[in-house]
Amino acid sequence: MTSLDRALSTLLWLLALIFIAGLAHILTIFYLPTHFAKVPMETFAAFAKQSQLTLLPQAAPGASLTPFADPATVQGICTFDLAQGPLHVHGDVDRDRLLTMSFRTPAGMVFYSLTNRAAQKGKLDILLLNTAQLEALEAEDDAQDEGAPAQDLRLLSPTEKGFVLLSALANFPSETADAEQRVKAFTCETQEPATD
Amino acid sequence: MANWRLRVHFFIKLLGVVLAGVILGLGGTLLMLERGVSFGAVKAGPWTASPHNGSLDVDPYARAMFAYTGELPLGAAEGIGFTAQKDSMGAPLNAHCDYIVSGHTPQARYWTMTLLSPEGLPVANAARRYGFTSAEILRAPGGNFEIALSRHARPGNWLPIGDASKFMLVLRLYDPDLNIATLSLDEASLPALIRKNCR
Incomplete structure (x- = not known):
């Protein structure tokens, strides 16, 4: 073996090492969120009933279900499974106090979000659907053809399962109970799938 | 005999490279998660x-980091x-x-x-x-x-x-x-x- 052969062989081994390291790195980055880690949805499923609004414990020293949560907010969640039917989220909002809502995949990624500014006449009324449910509803609209615009906001979910996170800001610690009431003012319910 | 030895030598080397590669790759992942690397920050x-974290445009590194920390971005x-x-x-x-x-x-x-x-x-x-x-x-x-x-x-x-x-x-x-x-x-x-x- 000449010194050139030896150098080439070392180079090949080095390239193999870089290739394997790169592959291991990319695979773990892509598969960690769905395969290796506990997704938020699983954490919530342990204590929250599906399609029912459940208050999350407020962020406090020592432990939190949702790390990095704002301790000035009160949060509630509704987990959903659209296979059971569309999810209807509705409630009254206070115009002057911040309430935000985000619709998330099981891993917690946001596919839609809004604030209480989106409310019409002090109400937020949202229907979360999968593609089949949305198409069925649109067909129903066409059949009725009353020309009246639907009152509720229809949202298409990219995943069958996921959760809705509601957050109300307490401007002062003394307003925490009020913020809690503003979250509790919302109802989540699974609508019966259309039977026809 | 010499041929057989060469093969064993090759497989030991291969095993070493695969192991070292996996350890390096996983180490790189851990390092990036600990440092909170995110593109487009x-x-x-x-x-x-990280403006894209609040939508489905979130990059794979940020996505992995949220899975690692449990954070729910705004x-x-x-x-x-x-x-x-x-x-x-x-x-x-x-x-x-x-x-x-x-x-x-x-x-x-x-x-x-x-x-x-x-x-x-x-x-x-x-x-x-x-x-x-x-x-x-x-x-x-x-x-x-x-x-x-x-x-x-x-x-x-x-x-x-x-x-x-x-x-x-x-x-x-x-x-x-x-x-x-x-x-x-x-x-x-x-x-x-x-x-x-x-x-």
Whole structure:
């Protein structure tokens, strides 16, 4: 073996090492969120009933279900499974106090979000659907053809399962109970799938 | 015989390279998660924000980081969060030092400034104060504010560091007047984070 052969062989081994390291790195980055880690949805499923609004414990020293949560907010969640039917989220909002809502995949990624500014006449009324449910509803609209615009906001979910996170800001610690009431003012319910 | 030996030698080498590669790759993943590497992050002075984290455009590294930490980022329409792990001079935040956070924030309906442990939990302190909201902060006549970060009680807006060995600051802008998708900020539009005395 000449010194050139030896150098080439070392180079090949080095390239193999870089290739394997790169592959291991990319695979773990892509598969960690769905395969290796506990997704938020699983954490919530342990204590929250599906399609029912459940208050999350407020962020406090020592432990939190949702790390990095704002301790000035009160949060509630509704987990959903659209296979059971569309999810209807509705409630009254206070115009002057911040309430935000985000619709998330099981891993917690946001596919839609809004604030209480989106409310019409002090109400937020949202229907979360999968593609089949949305198409069925649109067909129903066409059949009725009353020309009246639907009152509720229809949202298409990219995943069958996921959760809705509601957050109300307490401007002062003394307003925490009020913020809690503003979250509790919302109802989540699974609508019966259309039977026809 | 020599041929057989060569083969064993080759397989041992191959096994070593595969093992070393996997260890290197996993180490790289862990390092990136610990450092919170995210593409498309916007930096302004000591503050960092990732505008795409509030939508499905989130990059794979940020996605992996959220799975690792359990954080639920703010939705794009809810607002945006900025984190600071260093002061305005670029030195890591030290729990044994006092800091002054001063200036103003970009226009937003509300904002909150929170002191958290690196794990994302509020830090225990006797005053049970974990942050300030824009509504409760005391301001100077011009509208600017000053928050003192310290282990010891301070007059005005005092945000206790408590017994944390390490900490970070999170500034959340709720319903901001910013186009989050094309966010670019200069240092002057966010509060400065100046180190004072250390003990």
